[in-house]
Amino acid sequence: MxxxxxxxxxxxxxxxxxxxxxxxxDSCFAGKLTRSSLAKLRPGLTNDARMTMLKTIAKxxxxxxxxxxxxxxxxxxxxxxxxxxxxxxxxxLEENKIILETERLFWAVRTRVVHAASQYNMDQIPTYWPIQxxxxxxxxxxxxxxxxx
Numbered sequence: 001m002x003x004x005x006x007x008x009x010x011x012x013x014x015x016x017x018x019x020x021x022x023x024x025x026d027s028c029f030a031g032k033l034t035r036s037s038l039a040k041l042r043p044g045l046t047n048d049a050r051m052t053m054l055k056t057i058a059k060x061x062x063x064x065x066x067x068x069x070x071x072x073x074x075x076x077x078x079x080x081x082x083x084x085x086x087x088x089x090x091x092x093l094e095e096n097k098i099i100l101e102t103e104r105l106f107w108a109v110r111t112r113v114v115h116a117a118s119q120y121n122m123d124q125i126p127t128y129w130p131i132q133x134x135x136x137x138x139x140x141x142x143x144x145x146x147x148x149x
Contacts, residue, residue, distance in 0.1 A: 022102060022142040023065040023131065026074070026085045054099060060140025066106055066128045068113070074124050078116055085126060088112035093144065100144040102128065 045053065068074045068085035079087025092108045106128040117124035 022062065024067075024089065025065055026068040026083055026089075051099075054101060054143060057101065057139055057141045058143050062140040062142050063131045063134035064102065064128065064140075064142065065131050066102065066109070066126065068126055069124050070127050075117055075120060075122060078120060084116040084124065085109070085113050088116065096144065096146055098146065100146075102142040102144070105144060 066089075068083065075084050078084040082090070088109045089105075091112065092105055096105075106126065110126045110128075113124055113126050
């Protein structure tokens with residue numbers, strides 16, 4: 001069977017050919033992909049103000065990674081046939097009914113993962129940051145739009 005996985009380097013030239021690039025990594029030490037610098041939407045924005053901000057950030061180049069944990073081991077099990085991280089990630093997306101920026105997705109996933117990991121007496125804290133050296137524009141974010149119907 002041919003291996004369909006390939007290594008990833010933050011300097012990978014294929015990252016430059018797309019406006020948006022979100023890497024979701026569910027593996028130990030995946031936090032090494034990232035650095036600290038993200039724009040954040042203020043809580044309490046009106047729907048009109050939020051939509052205006054979403055339209056602005058959707059136009060920016062995005063190079064971000066959401067990881068299952070920082071630079072430590074993470075749980076491989078604990079979530080109905082998936083890891084606790086994958087279970088939380090898929091659950092939030094399936095339940096979501098609004099346009100969702102990755103930052104909001106991340107906070108919902110992180111809350112679920114921290115709770116689920118605590119049931120195994122483990123500290124697991126997902127991360128979400130720009131990918132180092134990949135050309136992320138500080139106001140950009142990946143936007144998830146739920147399916148209609």
